[in-house]
Amino acid sequence: MDDKQQMETARQNRETAAMPRRTSNRKRNRKFSRIAALSLLTVMMLAISACSGSGGQANQTNQADNSAPAGEQNLPDGKIVSAPLTLSYYANFTGTTPNVKSFNDVVAYQVKEQKTGIHIDFISPAVGTTQGKDQFNLMMSSGDYPDIIEWGWPDYPGGGLAAMDNGVILPLNDYIDKYAPNFSKVLKDNPEVRKQVTTDDGRIYAFPLLRIDPYLLTYEGPALRKDWLDKLGLQVPTTIDEWHTVLKAFKEQDPNGNSKADEIPLLINKNLLLNFSNVFLNAWGINGQFSLKNGEIIYGPMQPEYKEFLQTMQDWYKEGLIDPDYAATDDKQKDAKVTGELLGAAEMAHSGGIGKYMTAMKSKDPKFELVGAPYPTLNKGDKPQLGQTGAMFGGVGAAITKSNKHIIESVKWLDYNYGEEGHMLFNFGVEGQSYNMVNGYPTYTDEIMKNPDGLSFGEAIGKYALPFGMPFVQDKRYQEQNAALPQQKAALATWMDVDNSGWLPPLSFTTSESARAAALMADITTYRDEMFDKFVMGAESLDHFDQYAETLNKMGINELLEIEKAAYERYVKR
The missing domain is CATH 3.40.190.10 (Periplasmic binding protein-like II)
Structure with a gap:
């Protein structure tokens, strides 16, 4: 309670307490004069108590002016209470x-x-x-x-x-x-x-x-076995075509040296790829959700570029370059494939991936080494787009x-x-x-x-x-030490060298927008994920991509786009 409110409360209490004395019966007034005075004192004390937050009604509210004054005091020892x-x-x-x-x-x-x-x-x-x-x-x-x-x-x-x-x-x-x-x-x-x-x-x-x-905003990206690259005389890939060359060599040239064709060139993670890391999909300038393109909001999984991306993934899958069990591989299975000298490339975090695996393999295989690769592009020399980044x-x-x-x-x-x-x-x-x-x-x-x-x-x-x-x-200095290995530091620097202007900022939705978007997005995301697997694995022909896009339209993707656009316009005006 501020000073003005305290004074006004006291004034009202004094007037209320004085009202019993305003009567024509002077004898009765004298009779109750002491009671009135005591009442006045009591009311004023209650007013002070209420303002002090000592258990009165004001202390039961959540208004700033009714909080306990003890919290406003600057105590000499620096304590809050x-x-x-x-x-x-x-x-x-x-x-x-x-x-x-x-x-x-x-x-x-x-x-x-x-x-x-x-x-x-x-x-x-x-x-x-x-x-x-x-x-x-x-x-x-x-x-x-x-x-x-x-x-x-x-x-x-x-x-x-x-x-x-x-x-x-x-x-x-x-x-x-x-x-x-x-x-x-x-x-x-x-x-x-x-x-x-x-x-x-x-x-x-x-x-x-x-x-x-x-x-601090980037922490994961594409990574490969550098010792395998060195053994095969290959450079870290930067384009989609170079990735194809590397993955094909991993499959065919026995980089783990066990004389078995057991290498898994690439493990993809659908959830990360479509929702977070955006590895490979970024090469086409889109992501698996909503992004900005030429100042307009688009939904990546229904763009023509998405069909081109899916065609590449389908081709790699048919050639055996993508782990056939990618959809069912969890983190523990991924760990086993990496430490079992089977996996050549995957999306990895700098700490929970590169750092973890290099530490685990230090005594088992001293030559084991991972390298963070740039987010790929379609054309050599282009600036990568839409790499993993946070807000x-x-x-x-x-x-x-x-x-x-x-x-x-x-x-x-x-x-x-x-x-x-x-x-x-x-x-x-x-x-x-x-x-x-x-x-x-x-x-x-x-x-x-x-x-x-x-x-x-x-x-x-x-x-x-x-x-x-x-x-x-x-603090940045925490991350610098968390990424202690030179391979981790190099990977972070590589993954951060990306044009991320196409990512949307965190948006705020009204209650009605949020409820509607959640209802629409649940079904749309489920459908997107199901069709991703069908297209990549060849269970669904990419000749049917237009029907897939039309189904997204029927499911309300355009309404979702309008919700995103409205929220983005409000964000810009903040």
């Missing part, structure tokens, strides 16, 4: 570090609790995409919300905008302006970040996970719910992550334990980089910090 406070926080926990079973086991959160005075009661759903979404949906339908929810809000029907409109979470603009100086500075210094985290109507609904540096804000963020009775304290607690102290803590951990400053550079210790117990980088740093992602600004 003067008395212990516990907040409930819903977030996915997928850690694999031994003895770290929840966020409260992570040293960074333990240090943050000491610094702020706020303890967090973490609520984490069951591990797994389906279980996590189911538990989240049950929580949403119950109406029983924790204080803070960290979630990928595009998965909420209608996104963060609808979650605010439905009264689940609160708009944060005013709170951020008043109580989040660190995050406010990030927004001021990065106009494009503000544009991405703001809805079309100007509201901010979450403290976001931000990857601002371009170095600075992908929709993951911590939102404050309507159930929260300590909004200001929560905002300050979340804002801590965006200051220098919180930034270093959650990206690197504790100085002297998980990192040391070496010539001004936060350098992870040997416990992280050369763990004596054989833990991977992710497992080792998970004891101390959460650099892989949380509501904060991810």
Whole structure:
């Protein structure tokens, strides 16, 4: 409650308390004079209590002016609260570090609790995409919300905008302006970040996970066995034709040296190819979803170029250059094919692919080496287009719910992550334990980089910090060390050398648009995926591509295009 509102409340209370004295019966007035005075004092004390958030009705609302004034105080020790406070926080926990079973086991959160005075009661759903979404949906339908929810809000029907409109979470603009100086500075210094985290109507609904540096936005691409290339006297391919030459040599020239024709030249991942990495499809200047072409939004899987791409994939499949079991190969099977010296090329992440496999094969096959290849083009020398890249804000963020009775304290607690102290803590951990400053550079210790117990980088740093992602600004210097091998660094540099202007920014849809798009897209995506396999495997002739495109029209692809166009126009106007 601000000063003007406090004064107005006190004035109204004084007038109300004085009303019993305005009577013509003076004798009766004298009789009740003491009672009236006591009533006045009581009402004024209640007004002060309500404004202080000490349990009165005002404290039960979620308005900024009714939050506990304790949250507005600047305490001398830097703490947010003067008395212990516990907040409930819903977030996915997928850690694999031994003895770290929840966020409260992570040293960074333990240090943050000491610094702020706020303890967090973490609520984490069951591990797994389906279980996590189911538990989240049950929580949403119950109406029983924790204080803070960290979630990928595009998965909420209608996104963060609808979650605010439905009264689940609160708009944060005013709170951020008043109580989040660190995050406010990030927004001021990065106009494009503000544009991405703001809805079309100007509201901010979450403290976001931000990857601002371009170095952090790309993490996967095409990769090959470099030792096989060297053995066969081949160069890293850059065009679709060169890829065909390399894959054919992998199949026919026994690069694994076991005198068996057991090599699998290429493993493709339909989900990644059509939704994320875009490997090979990018050569035709489209992706598997919606993209920009000459300033217009198009749906890639119904363009003439998509038919050309499918023809190439079908030809490679017929020649035995693509793993015949690609549609059924999961991550574990992929691992077995790589470490079993069978697979020549695939889409790979720099850490979970190149780094993982080269580390695993170091003792088994010292000659084993992977190389990141450029995203391919059709013509030699052309600039690759539409490689894998992320958005600075992908929709993951911590939102404050309507159930929260300590909004200001929560905002300050979340804002801590965006200051220098919180930034270093959650990206690197504790100085002297998980990192040391070496010539001004936060350098992870040997416990992280050369763990004596054989833990991977992710497992080792998970004891101390959460650099892989949380509501904060991810640090480029984490990624530089995560990609420690020269092959990883080279791959990232290669994959980033792409013209990605055709990717759409993260868009915000109205509740009605979101509901309609979800209904249409579910069937369209299923049909797209089914026909991809049929075309590639030759079960469906590409002579029927026009019928396929017409079916997409009947399923409502043009309506989806209009929804995308409207959302994009609003984004441009933000």
